[in-house]
Amino acid sequence: MAPRDETKVSGNKRAVTNRGAWTAEEDRKLSEYIEVHGPKRWRNIATKAGLNRCGKSCRLRWLNYLRPNITRGNISDAEEDLILRLHKLLGNRWSLIAGRLPGRTDNEIKNYWNSHLSKKISAKEKTREVPPPPSSKRLDEAGIQELPQREEEQLATGNVIPDLDLEIDYLFDFTMEGSYGLDWVNNFLELDRNS
DNA sequence: AACGAAGTCAACCGCTAATTT
DNA sequence: GAAATTAGCGGTTGACTTCGT
Numbered sequence: 254m255a256p257r258d259e260t261k262v263s264g265n266k267r268a269v270t271n272r273g274a275w276t277a278e279e280d281r282k283l284s285e286y287i288e289v290h291g292p293k294r295w296r297n298i299a300t301k302a303g304l305n306r307c308g309k310s311c312r313l314r315w316l317n318y319l320r321p322n323i324t325r326g327n328i329s330d331a332e333e334d335l336i337l338r339l340h341k342l343l344g345n346r347w348s349l350i351a352g353r354l355p356g357r358t359d360n361e362i363k364n365y366w367n368s369h370l371s372k373k374i375s376a377k378e379k380t381r382e383v384p385p386p387p388s389s390k391r392l393d394e395a396g397i398q399e400l401p402q403r404e405e406e407q408l409a410t411g412n413v414i415p416d417l418d419l420e421i422d423y424l425f426d427f428t429m430e431g432s433y434g435l436d437w438v439n440n441f442l443e444l445d446r447n448s
Numbered sequence: 449a450a451c452g453a454a455g456t457c458a459a460c461c462g463c464t465a466a467t468t469t
Numbered sequence: 470g471a472a473a474t475t476a477g478c479g480g481t482t483g484a485c486t487t488c489g490t
Binding site for chain 1: 455456457458459460461
């Protein structure tokens with residue numbers, strides 16, 4: 254049985270809502286209601302569909318599992334390659350990445366990244382370990398290596414920008430492109446230049 | 449067979465942006 | 470224009486499964 258939680262509603266009243274895994278019955282109720290009324294006003298959906306859930310939970314369930322055209326199961330090699338390249342370009346912008354993978358959800362891609370790809374990458378980097386040429390970094394008088402300016406800025410602001418210079422040839426090598434159009438990448442870069 | 453560690457993934461949380469009242 | 474509500478995002482948690490000993 255799903256755990257329950259008290260959710261604040263207007264005033265001092267509290268409503269007890271279900272939490273945890275969704276049941277088949279809850280899925281059915283949610284799907285049927287959305288089929289008729291559409292996926293909007295999630296708090297209304299939760300109450301009017303007779304679900305003891307918060308609107309947020311209903312929305313998540315619909316987007317990640319119940320909506321049509323969801324692709325479930327193994328991520329193909331082409332998809333994995335695209336995720337890697339998009340992540341290099343966009344960072345942890347999971348919803349944007351998911352938007353380029355038909356049928357995949359941001360949650361699924363985020364999970365796949367955290368459980369598969371991040372490890373693959375760190376393993377790759379460990380084996381690579383190519384030291385930079387001595388002239389590429391200068392030493393200050395105390396003998397401490399200075400960070401490149403962008404790295405310093407990122408550390409200062411906390412905004413880590415994906416390293417677009419790293420493996421740039423690989424990133425923009427579209428010769429192995431499959432069915433995924435990447436015109437949007439060019440548009441994105443054009444917008445970025447203009448801004 | 450039993451147990452703990454590691455991996456996986458669905459769901460929740462906290463926050464911000466956008467929209468509505 | 471301000472306040473309230475809703476939608477959406479990324480990070481995190483925790484239950485469950487698989488693997489190794």
